[in-house]
Amino acid sequence: MAQLIINIINTTFILINVSVSFTFIYYSTKFFNLFHATIITISAYFVFLFSIQLNLNLYVSIVLSILLSSLIGILSNAFLFKPLRIRNADPFLIMIASLGLYLVFQNIISLIWGDATKSIRPGEIKIGNEIFGAYITNVQIITIIVILILFLGTILFLNKSNLGKQMRAVSSNNDLSIIFGINSNKVILWSFGLGSALAAVAGILVAFDTDMTPTMGFNLLLYGIVAMIIGGVGSFWGLVGGAFLLATAQNLGAYYFDSKWLDAIAYIILILFLIWKPLGFSGKQLKKIEI
Amino acid sequence: MEYILHIIIMIMLYVMLSQSLTLTAGYSGLISLAHAGFYGIGAYTSAILSVNYGFSFLATLPMAMLLSGIIAVFVSVIALRTVDDYFIIITLGIQVVAFSIMNNWMDLTNGPLGIPGIPSISIFGFEFSSKISFLILTLILAALVFYILKNITKSPFGRILIALSEDEIFTQSLGKNVYQAKVVSFTIGAMFAAIPGVLYAHYISYIDPSSFTINESIFILSIVIIGGMRNLWGAAIATAVLVILPEALRFIGMPSNIAANMRQIIYGLVLVIMMFKSNKGFVSKKIVGQGNK
Numbered sequence: 238m239a240q241l242i243i244n245i246i247n248t249t250f251i252l253i254n255v256s257v258s259f260t261f262i263y264y265s266t267k268f269f270n271l272f273h274a275t276i277i278t279i280s281a282y283f284v285f286l287f288s289i290q291l292n293l294n295l296y297v298s299i300v301l302s303i304l305l306s307s308l309i310g311i312l313s314n315a316f317l318f319k320p321l322r323i324r325n326a327d328p329f330l331i332m333i334a335s336l337g338l339y340l341v342f343q344n345i346i347s348l349i350w351g352d353a354t355k356s357i358r359p360g361e362i363k364i365g366n367e368i369f370g371a372y373i374t375n376v377q378i379i380t381i382i383v384i385l386i387l388f389l390g391t392i393l394f395l396n397k398s399n400l401g402k403q404m405r406a407v408s409s410n411n412d413l414s415i416i417f418g419i420n421s422n423k424v425i426l427w428s429f430g431l432g433s434a435l436a437a438v439a440g441i442l443v444a445f446d447t448d449m450t451p452t453m454g455f456n457l458l459l460y461g462i463v464a465m466i467i468g469g470v471g472s473f474w475g476l477v478g479g480a481f482l483l484a485t486a487q488n489l490g491a492y493y494f495d496s497k498w499l500d501a502i503a504y505i506i507l508i509l510f511l512i513w514k515p516l517g518f519s520g521k522q523l524k525k526i527e528i
Numbered sequence: 529m530e531y532i533l534h535i536i537i538m539i540m541l542y543v544m545l546s547q548s549l550t551l552t553a554g555y556s557g558l559i560s561l562a563h564a565g566f567y568g569i570g571a572y573t574s575a576i577l578s579v580n581y582g583f584s585f586l587a588t589l590p591m592a593m594l595l596s597g598i599i600a601v602f603v604s605v606i607a608l609r610t611v612d613d614y615f616i617i618i619t620l621g622i623q624v625v626a627f628s629i630m631n632n633w634m635d636l637t638n639g640p641l642g643i644p645g646i647p648s649i650s651i652f653g654f655e656f657s658s659k660i661s662f663l664i665l666t667l668i669l670a671a672l673v674f675y676i677l678k679n680i681t682k683s684p685f686g687r688i689l690i691a692l693s694e695d696e697i698f699t700q701s702l703g704k705n706v707y708q709a710k711v712v713s714f715t716i717g718a719m720f721a722a723i724p725g726v727l728y729a730h731y732i733s734y735i736d737p738s739s740f741t742i743n744e745s746i747f748i749l750s751i752v753i754i755g756g757m758r759n760l761w762g763a764a765i766a767t768a769v770l771v772i773l774p775e776a777l778r779f780i781g782m783p784s785n786i787a788a789n790m791r792q793i794i795y796g797l798v799l800v801i802m803m804f805k806s807n808k809g810f811v812s813k814k815i816v817g818q819g820n821k
Contacts (some may be wrong), residue, residue, distance in 0.1 A: 269613045321803060329559060329612040330803050333753070337799025340746060344789040344796070455742075459624065462617060497632040504621035508606055511618070 239371035241492055247377045247446075248484035249477075250384040254439040255461030256468070256476050257391055261432030262310075263470070264408040265425045268328035269462065272313050272335040273436055275342040277454030280306040280437030281444030282350055285357050303437045310433025311426060313338060319422065339455070346451045356448045380442045387435060392473060404428055456500065460487075463503050467510045482506070533659040537731060539771045540666040541724040544673050546751040546763040551677055552717030553749065554757035555686060556710055557693030559612075561745045562603075562619040565626030566718040568740030569596045570725025572630060575643045575735050585649040585730065592722045600718030604711045611696075623745050630737040642736025649730045656730075666727055673720055677760055680716065689713055690758070743792060750795045753802045770795070 255277065262270045280302050287298030317338060321331045358376075365374035395401040406414040407424045415421055440454060460483060468479025483503060490502040545567055553559045573592035577583040583591070607618040630637050637643070649656040649665065656662045680686050692699040692706045700706045729735050751770055755762035774791040782790065 269617060317800065324804075326803065327612070329616055332613050332616060333559070333749075334800050334803035336746060337750075337796040337803070340743070340796030340799070341793050344792045348786065348789045459620065463621075466614075466617070495632070498628065500624045501628045501632075504625050507618070507621055511606060511609055 239369040252480035258435035274454035274458040277440035280440040306437035307434040548720035556689040556713040562622040564744035566721040570722025571729040574726040596722035597719040604714040
């Protein structure tokens, strides 16, 4: 039982991180950036490249990986999403473009590193620390602490800092914020950079915990999106609730049935929510639901 | 020769898939990423019925279509509460759940091991075991699907679909039942997607979940987009190009595992480029999203 609770907490925090990183970009650009999955995956592979293949110091490689992943996010915006926005493409057309770009990068990763599972865990697998009869690994402790700090930092950033306020302005009304002299392209660039950096952290932490494959990011991202939708788009605390609900359901499902049904559980919850509570936890109007 | 026949058969199967998605995604604007799921439902229904219970093709084909249709009605009634990008996410979910069932429900689908030993099609004692005869059967069915879809798109119902994809609220104001039209369009698309599934299962005689992944759905969608969204002939031509292209890669001596990745990279790039030229497909000039707002 205690083990179950620890697993739920761990999953919740990872989902929160993925979801927040995705929301950063969704907030300011209003499209589902499926390319985000690539950022999650590629950050883990960068750590693998630097620390295992090039023998760099682990911490140096993590920092390098986050910076590079963030750069890729920014470049994807500069070369693909920004031109599409300028052409006034519908959000779902940009989404399909991001899906195409994801497919390209996923296969490039497969070509370079192969489809087999790769590991960046230093040393042997340890049993972990015992609390209340359950085991928690060091990686999981680090995951929870790092994500907690990042999440609180994100909320502070959005509410207190100048740039964060500009992001919220752009998200609530892009045209009006331009009138007030906010450079919305700069704000979107920052949200891609920060969102990608957060996603990279999530990818690296997950890779330390459960290793990596070229498709790991896509499932994680889908869980993050489900958490965001059932939490109610645009509310960070609703998002925490959504992540917790999803993590609880998935871990209970894995405990009582089998871990192979994780994907199905996530989507069944999403569908149940769409039937009974289409606005999500927070009750905020979800832009596209029910015309 | 056998090889060329095989390619033509695969093209015909994908023509049916892409044309049925053309109705759903092109005419009614419901971009669906669940199409490979319905393709898989068709294949698995027919495989399970014929291997375990000895049903013949004439019985399994309508049953597969019916099952696919029933599932499509259930999921679309829910999924169609949303539009555009949310709808795409939900169809992605349907695809993931369908794949998860094929991959994990060991008792029913035999999981990743797949179902071997699917008998070849036999109608009134005639065995379609040679490639030529199977090709003729596939051609007949593809022509039938094409004919029906052509008629649907030209019918008043087809015009409702075009109208609702252009402006949903306006169509509603004309007294058309938009929601119902969407559900019907999604369901017809799913039912027709089951036909190539059934044919594929009997043709290859072995199926496993890896043929019905999300990447397959993306592939079918990219065919429709390249075909020009609302163009059945365009979809057919685009299918031929996209199926033959990776075979050409193999001919210039690329190892097959790299060719598989290159194939998907090409589809991905095609999607990105098409969104840039989003006011026209390679084949035709109409694409959904044009002229909105």
